[in-house]
Amino acid sequence: MSSVAFAPVSARRRRTDKLARASVALLTGVALVPLALILYYLVKQGIGAISLDFFTTDPTGSFLGDPGGIKSAILGTVLMVGLAAAVAVPVGVGVAVWLVEFGRASKLAHAVRYFIDVMTGVPSIVFGLFVYITLVIGGAGGSSFAAWKGSTALALLMLPIVTRSAEVVLLLVPDALREAAYALGAPRWKVVFRVVLPTALPGIVTGVLLAVARAAGETAPLLFTAAAVNATAFNYNDSMNSLPMLIFKNVGQAQDRLVTIAWGAALTLVAMILMLTLLARLIQRRSRLS
Amino acid sequence: MEAGTITPAGERSSALHRSPAARLPDRALKWGLTALSLGVIVLIAYFFIRLIVESEPVFQQVGVVNYLFSADWVPSKELYGALPLLAGTLITSAIALLLGIPVAVATALFITELAPRRIRGPLTVVVDLLAAVPSVVYGLWGFFFLIPKLKPAEQWLADTFSFVPFVGGTVTGPNYFVAGLILAIMILPIASAISREVISTVPPEHKEAALALGATRWETIRMAVLPYARGGIAGGAMLGLGRAIGETIAVTLVIGNAPVIGDSIFQQGYTLAAVIANEFGEAASNELHRAALIGAGLVLFVLTLGVNGVARAFVVRAERGRRPAGMAA
Amino acid sequence: MSDLAAQRTTTVRPAPGPALQPVASPARAVTVERLNAWYGDQHSVKDLTLSFAPNRATALIGPSGSGKSTVVRCVNRMHEEIPGARASGRVLLDDTDVYGDGVDVVAVRRAIGMVFQKPNPFPTMSIFDNVAAGLRLTARKVSHDQVESALRGAGLWEEVKDRLAKPGIGLSGGQQQRLCIARALAVEPDVLLMDEPASALDPISTLKIEELVQELKSRVTIAIVTHNMQQAARVADQTAFMLDGELVEVGPTEKIFTNPDDSRTEEYVTGKFG
Numbered sequence: 001m002s003s004v005a006f007a008p009v010s011a012r013r014r015r016t017d018k019l020a021r022a023s024v025a026l027l028t029g030v031a032l033v034p035l036a037l038i039l040y041y042l043v044k045q046g047i048g049a050i051s052l053d054f055f056t057t058d059p060t061g062s063f064l065g066d067p068g069g070i071k072s073a074i075l076g077t078v079l080m081v082g083l084a085a086a087v088a089v090p091v092g093v094g095v096a097v098w099l100v101e102f103g104r105a106s107k108l109a110h111a112v113r114y115f116i117d118v119m120t121g122v123p124s125i126v127f128g129l130f131v132y133i134t135l136v137i138g139g140a141g142g143s144s145f146a147a148w149k150g151s152t153a154l155a156l157l158m159l160p161i162v163t164r165s166a167e168v169v170l171l172l173v174p175d176a177l178r179e180a181a182y183a184l185g186a187p188r189w190k191v192v193f194r195v196v197l198p199t200a201l202p203g204i205v206t207g208v209l210l211a212v213a214r215a216a217g218e219t220a221p222l223l224f225t226a227a228a229v230n231a232t233a234f235n236y237n238d239s240m241n242s243l244p245m246l247i248f249k250n251v252g253q254a255q256d257r258l259v260t261i262a263w264g265a266a267l268t269l270v271a272m273i274l275m276l277t278l279l280a281r282l283i284q285r286r287s288r289l290s
Numbered sequence: 291m292e293a294g295t296i297t298p299a300g301e302r303s304s305a306l307h308r309s310p311a312a313r314l315p316d317r318a319l320k321w322g323l324t325a326l327s328l329g330v331i332v333l334i335a336y337f338f339i340r341l342i343v344e345s346e347p348v349f350q351q352v353g354v355v356n357y358l359f360s361a362d363w364v365p366s367k368e369l370y371g372a373l374p375l376l377a378g379t380l381i382t383s384a385i386a387l388l389l390g391i392p393v394a395v396a397t398a399l400f401i402t403e404l405a406p407r408r409i410r411g412p413l414t415v416v417v418d419l420l421a422a423v424p425s426v427v428y429g430l431w432g433f434f435f436l437i438p439k440l441k442p443a444e445q446w447l448a449d450t451f452s453f454v455p456f457v458g459g460t461v462t463g464p465n466y467f468v469a470g471l472i473l474a475i476m477i478l479p480i481a482s483a484i485s486r487e488v489i490s491t492v493p494p495e496h497k498e499a500a501l502a503l504g505a506t507r508w509e510t511i512r513m514a515v516l517p518y519a520r521g522g523i524a525g526g527a528m529l530g531l532g533r534a535i536g537e538t539i540a541v542t543l544v545i546g547n548a549p550v551i552g553d554s555i556f557q558q559g560y561t562l563a564a565v566i567a568n569e570f571g572e573a574a575s576n577e578l579h580r581a582a583l584i585g586a587g588l589v590l591f592v593l594t595l596g597v598n599g600v601a602r603a604f605v606v607r608a609e610r611g612r613r614p615a616g617m618a619a
Numbered sequence: 620m621s622d623l624a625a626q627r628t629t630t631v632r633p634a635p636g637p638a639l640q641p642v643a644s645p646a647r648a649v650t651v652e653r654l655n656a657w658y659g660d661q662h663s664v665k666d667l668t669l670s671f672a673p674n675r676a677t678a679l680i681g682p683s684g685s686g687k688s689t690v691v692r693c694v695n696r697m698h699e700e701i702p703g704a705r706a707s708g709r710v711l712l713d714d715t716d717v718y719g720d721g722v723d724v725v726a727v728r729r730a731i732g733m734v735f736q737k738p739n740p741f742p743t744m745s746i747f748d749n750v751a752a753g754l755r756l757t758a759r760k761v762s763h764d765q766v767e768s769a770l771r772g773a774g775l776w777e778e779v780k781d782r783l784a785k786p787g788i789g790l791s792g793g794q795q796q797r798l799c800i801a802r803a804l805a806v807e808p809d810v811l812l813m814d815e816p817a818s819a820l821d822p823i824s825t826l827k828i829e830e831l832v833q834e835l836k837s838r839v840t841i842a843i844v845t846h847n848m849q850q851a852a853r854v855a856d857q858t859a860f861m862l863d864g865e866l867v868e869v870g871p872t873e874k875i876f877t878n879p880d881d882s883r884t885e886e887y888v889t890g891k892f893g
Contacts, residue, residue, distance in 0.1 A: 009504075010757065013509070014506070014723075028393075030393055034420065035419060037431075038423060094326045095327045098326065098327045108324075116330065118595060120598070121597075121598035126341075126536070133344050188319065217424025219539045220563075224570045224571065248543075251426075251429065251543055270422075270424070273423075274422055496739055498697060501700060502697060504756060505728075509756055517743035
C-alpha cells in the first residue's frame with residue numbers, strides 16, 4: 001500500500017483472513033459460554049442450599065416438610081467410588097504393566113489394547129446393564145441392589161481410563177533405567193516394583209485421579225445397581241445413596257426445596273470433581289516424565 | 291545373585307544358577323498379570339454374549355427386523371419397536387456433531403495457531419473443564435435453564451425457517467434440539483482435544499512453506515494445517531459421536547422421553563440410552579420388557595463399537611506415518 | 620490481481636528485455652542494514668550490513684550457529700514466525716524497507732521467495748497442486764502453462780510431466796527440493812532465499828540444484844546459505860563469511876576463497892575450524 005515495491009495483498013484476501021480469524025476467535029468464545037453459564041447457575045442456585053446442616057443430615061425424602069441434607073449421598077459417593085478405585089486401580093495398573101513390560105507387541109497385547117479401547121467407548125449405562133444382568137438379577141450376595149454392585153459398574157468404567165493413562169506413562173520410563181537395574185542382577189519383579197512403578201507413579205496417580213473424578217459424577221451405572229436410599233448406609237451389601245443419584249431423583253420433583261437440594265448437591269459434586277481434576281493436573285505438571 | 295541372571299527385556303529368563311524358589315516371584319508376576327489381561331478380554335466377550343442371551347426373548351418374540359424398524363414402543367401392550375429410540379439417538383447425535391464439531395475445531399485452531407502464547411495454556415484448561423462437569427449436572431442445567439430460556443428462540447427459529455424440513459411447527463419444551471445442544475457441549479472437550487493433538491503434529495515446515503509463498507495466516511491454515519489434520523479431526527468427531535450416542539442422564543432430562551418420532555427437531559423424542567434409564571425400574575418384573583431394554587443396550591453397544599472403531603482407525607492413521615490422500619485410493 | 624502485477628512491472632522495472640529472449644527482466648537488489656536478530660535472549664545476528672546484488676547469487680558461509688540462516692529468514696520476515704524471535708534494523712528491497720510501516724508481511728513473502736533446508740512439499744497435494752499452491756492464493760484459475768513454466772524453470776518438467784496428478788511427496792528428495800523451487804518460482808518472486816537447499820540431498824541431486832542456481836540468476840536475485848564451501852565457490856558470485864552472528868567479510872567469491880582480508884576467514888575457508 002505505502003510502497004510500490006510490493007504488490008499489495010488484495011483487499012479480498014485481507015478481508016477473508018480477518019474474517020476467518022475473527023470467526024475462529026468468536027467460536028472459541030462461544031465454546032466458553034456454556035461453562036460460564038453452568039458454573040454461574042450452579043453457584044447462584046446451589047449456594048442457598050449450602051449450610052453446615054446440609055452436609056451433616058440425611059435427606060428425609062419428605063415432600064412437604066424439611067427435605068434434609070445430603071450427608072448420605074456424599075458418604076455413599078465416597079464409599080462406592082473408593083471401593084471401585086480399590087478394584088480398578090490395581091487391575092488397571094496391572095494390565096498396563098503387563099502391556100508394557102511383558103506383552104509389548106505380541107498378538108495378545110494387541111488384543112488386550114483393542115479390548116481396553118472397546119471398554120473406553122462403552123456407554124456407562126451399558127456397564128450398568130451388564131452388572132444388572134450378571135449380579136442383580138441373580139441376587140448375588142443375597143441382595144438385589146447393593147453398593148458393591150454399583151462399585152463394580154464404576155470400576156468397569158474406571159478400568160480402561162486407568163490402564164490407558166498408566167500405559168502411556170510406563171512407556172515413558174526410559175529403558176536405560178530398566179537396563180541399569182537388570183545389569184545389577186535385579187529380578188524382574190523387583191525392577192517392576194522398585195524401579196519402573198515408582199518412576200511412573202506421579203503419572204499413574206494423575207490417571208487414577210481423573211478416573212475417580214469421572215466415576216464420581218456418573219449416574220447411569222448406579223441407576224439399577226446401587227439404586228438409592230435416603231439414610232446413610234455403611235454396608236456394601238445394601239443400597240447406598242450417591243450425589244448423582246440424589247440430583248437425578250430430585251430434578252423431577254415438583255417441590256422447589258427438593259430442587260434446591262439438587263442444585264446444592266450439584267455444586268458440591270462439581271466442586272469435588274474440579275478439585276480432583278485440578279489436583280491431577282498439578283501432579284501431572286510436577287512429574288518429570290511427561 | 292549371580293551376574294548370569296541378567297534378563298533381556300521381554301524374554302523369560304533361564305538363569306543358570308537360580309533356584310526355582312528364587313524364580314517364583316518373577317513367574318508369578320508374569321503369569322498373574324497375563325491372567326489379569328486375559329481376564330479383560332474374557333470379561334468383555336462374556337459381557338457381549340450375556341447381552342445377546344438376555345435380550346434374546348424380545349428378538350424371538352418380536353423379530354430382529356421388527357424390533358429395529360417398527361415404530362411402536364408401547365410396553366403396556368407388549369409392543370417393542372425401537373425405531374423411535376434409534377431415530378432419537380441418531381437425530382440428537384447428528385445435531386450434536388453439527389453444532390459441536392465446528393466449535394471444537396475452531397477452539398483447537400485458535401489455541402494451537404492463533405491465540406497469543408500466554409493464554410494458550412489457560413484456555414486449554416478451561417475447555418477441558420467442560421469434561422469435568424458430570425452429565426447429571428448438564429441435565430439439571432438443561433432442565434431448569436436451557437429449556438425455558440431457549441424456548442422463545444426455538445419458536446422464532448421454527449417460525450422463521452418453517453420452510454426448512456424438520457424445523458417448522460410447534461415447539462415443545464424438551465426436544466431433540468435441546469438434547470443435541472447439550473450433547474454438543476458435552477462432546478466439545480474430547481473433539482477439541484483430539485483436534486488440538488493432530489493440529490499440533492502438523493510439521494512447522496509445512497506451515498513455513500505456505501507462509502513463505504505469501505499466504506496469510508488463514509490461507510496457511512487452509513493450505514497446510516487443515517488438509518494435514520483432517521483425518522485426525524474426523525477421528526475426534528467420531529469419538530465425540532460415540533460419546534453422544536451413549537450419553538444417558540443429561541439426554542433423558544431434556545428430550546421429553548416420548549417414544550415417538552417427532553415431526554421436527556423442536557419436538558419431543560426418546561433415545562436408546564434414555565429408555566433404559568427410565569424404564570428399567572418398572573421392567574424388572576416383566577421379562578419381555580426387560581429383554582427389550584437389554585436389546586436397546588445391545589444396539590447401543592454395537593453402535594458405539596462401530597463408531598469408535600472407525601474413530602480409532604482415523605486417529606491412528608492421522609498420528610502415524612502421513613500418507614497422501616491420493617495415494618491410498 | 621493481474622493489473623497489480625502489471626503495475627509493478629511498469630512502475631518499477633525500467634526496461635523489460637526483448638520479448639523473445641528467454642532471459643527474464645532484471646531482478647531487484649536486497650540490502651540489509653544494521654540488522655540485529657534475537658531468539659529470546661540469544662543475540663544471533665549482530666549489527667549486520669550486507670547487500671545482495673540483483674541477478675547475482677550471494678552465498679552466506681560460516682560455522683553452524685553463526686546466524687547465516689537467521690539473516691535470510693529476516694529478509695522475508697520468516698524469522699518472526701518463531702516464538703520469542705525478534706529483529707531490528709532495515710531490510711531494503713530496492714528502496715522499500717521490508718520492515719517499514721504499512722508494509723504487509725504477506726506481500727513481502729510473495730516478492731521474496733524461500734526454499735528450505737528440508738524439502739517440504741505439501742503432503743496432501745499433487746505435483747501440479749504444489750506448484751500451483753502459491754498462484755491459487757491470488758488467482759481463481761491456474762493455467763497449465765504457468766505450472767509448466769515453473770517446473771521447467773526448476774528443471775523438473777521432463778521428469779514429472781507424465782505424473783502431475785501424483786502426490787508431490789512421492790518424488791525423490793532431490794526432485795522434491797526442485798518441486799519446492801518450482802513452487803517458489805511460480806509466483807514470480809524478485810528474490811529467492813535458499814537456506815541450505817542441498818544439505819539433505821545426495822551429491823547428484825546437489826549438483827542439479829547448483830546448476831539450477833546458475834540458471835535462476837537470470838530471473839531472480841539469490842541468497843544461498845550453505846555450510847559447504849565448495850558449493851559456495853561453485854555457485855556464488857559474491858560470498859559473505861559470518862561468525863558468531865557478525866559479518867566478518869564479504870567480497871567476490873574468488874577473493875574470499877583465495878585471498879581474504881581477514882585471518883578468521885582464511886582459517887575458515889582453509890578448514891582450520893568450523
